[in-house]
Amino acid sequence: MIGGRIFLISVLGHLLGDFVLQTEKIAEQKSSSKKALLIHGGIITLVQVFLLSFYGILGIWVGLVSGFLHLGVDLLKTYISKGKLLSEFFLYIIDQFVHLLILLLVILIFLKNKDPWFLDIGYVKIIIGIILLTFVSTVTIKILIRDVQPKLKEAKLFYNYERLIDGGFSLILCGLIFLPIYYSIALSIFSFYFYQRIQKLYAYSIAIITLKYFCFLLISFIVNFYLMR
Numbered sequence: 001m002i003g004g005r006i007f008l009i010s011v012l013g014h015l016l017g018d019f020v021l022q023t024e025k026i027a028e029q030k031s032s033s034k035k036a037l038l039i040h041g042g043i044i045t046l047v048q049v050f051l052l053s054f055y056g057i058l059g060i061w062v063g064l065v066s067g068f069l070h071l072g073v074d075l076l077k078t079y080i081s082k083g084k085l086l087s088e089f090f091l092y093i094i095d096q097f098v099h100l101l102i103l104l105l106v107i108l109i110f111l112k113n114k115d116p117w118f119l120d121i122g123y124v125k126i127i128i129g130i131i132l133l134t135f136v137s138t139v140t141i142k143i144l145i146r147d148v149q150p151k152l153k154e155a156k157l158f159y160n161y162e163r164l165i166d167g168g169f170s171l172i173l174c175g176l177i178f179l180p181i182y183y184s185i186a187l188s189i190f191s192f193y194f195y196q197r198i199q200k201l202y203a204y205s206i207a208i209i210t211l212k213y214f215c216f217l218l219i220s221f222i223v224n225f226y227l228m229r
Contacts, residue, residue, distance in 0.1 A: 006107050007107045008124050008125065008128065009051055010106075012051065012124055012128055012131075013066075014048070014100070015131045015132070015135070017046075018099070019131060022040060027139075031077075031081055032078075037074060038071070041071030044067050045066075045067025045068070048063035048066050058110060059111065062106055062107070065106055073095065073099060073102070077095050088147050089147045129223045130171075132219065133167065133219065133220065134167035134170060134171065138167055144211075149205075149208055172191060173220040174223055176188055177224045178224075
């Protein structure tokens with residue numbers, strides 16, 4: 001795809017700003033605080049401008065435009081979420097889809113004929129894969145279970161060390177896919193037993209623990225397929 005390599009770099013900027021550098025406090029407050037929303041938008045913009053500034057003035061301009069549009073989408077999301085017409089998870093999926101669609105359109109319009117020279121695209125894919133397995137997967141699944149289990153609706157996004165544990169298991173599951181099938185299945189069963197024992201620390205039901213585990217397993221397969229392409 002024309003501009004696909006640069007699109008990956010722009011996606012990396014989005015993931016860094018929207019997940020890695022977004023604190024839990026900002027994530028919880030940006031729907032009700034314009035200050036938190038502006039801080040988040042500023043972080044997104046700075047990351048995009050930095051990564052795309054290697055393409056000169058045009059790259060900086062694209063970074064500013066994509067950051068401004070990201071802020072606009074998030075602002076629109078806050079108004080939609082107040083109406084409670086959509087579930088939190090469905091709104092989150094639409095939000096991420098729109099962000100990525102905007103990035104693709106901006107890249108195709110302004111930078112479609114450029115090729116990245118400053119980053120090895122293989123390393124970019126690996127970094128994106130790690131972020132997907134850790135930061136993105138943990139946020140996505142946490143939002144999903146807050147919809148599935150209403151009593152967790154007002155709970156904080158993550159309990160103590162929950163994100164670290166879940167991200168670690170996600171990486172382990174992705175690694176198991178590379179093993180021979182018999183070893184992979186055996187270790188997956190063992191890891192599920194170990195995982196559900198740890199998750200009881202967070203007072204989750206066995207149904208929610210199983211949902212979390214198999215969601216991480218699915219994401220691991222998807223990321224593995226993405227990395228192998």
